[in-house]
Amino acid sequence: MQPYTSFARVTPWLFALLLLAASALPAQADWFGRAPDVESVSLEEVQALMAEGAQKGDVVLVDVRSPEEIAVSIIPGAISVTEFEARLEQYREAKVITYCTIGVRSADYAEKLMEAGFEARNYEGSILDWVNAGLPVVTPAGEATRRVHVYSKQFSVPPPYEAVTR
Structure with missing residues (x-):
């Protein structure tokens, strides 16, 4: 038996299995299960929205990382999920920008x-x-730092930043 012959017999089953797995995801989800209607913003857009929000007071940057990660450092002006959720109604009309690692x-x-x-x-x-x-x-506390929690050792930061995983 040639190797490709056995692969040809397995391929339709594998394809069917992938279709079945994909059908279990919500109709609007991508392969990672995320909804495509969540708009992603770039660094430049984040900076523009934050500058606009500083003037109007209608933008909030929310750090969704764990308390241990946040304890190392945050983006200036960001608040934690805990702080955000404690004042949900205050931010009901705001543009919310979320970030993690x-x-x-x-x-x-x-x-x-x-x-x-x-x-x-x-x-x-x-x-x-x-x-x-x-x-x-x-x-x-608002003090400048170069330490950044990178969640996992698979991620790194450029000099002069220091990667932290614990």
């Missing part, structure tokens, strides 16, 4: 906010994109 967890949170009626966008690339652009990060 690379944008996956924040996309999920933005989707939940949208389902709850908020105008939410996801900063794709998140804090790693921010520091790769050489922008500042601060401690929760």
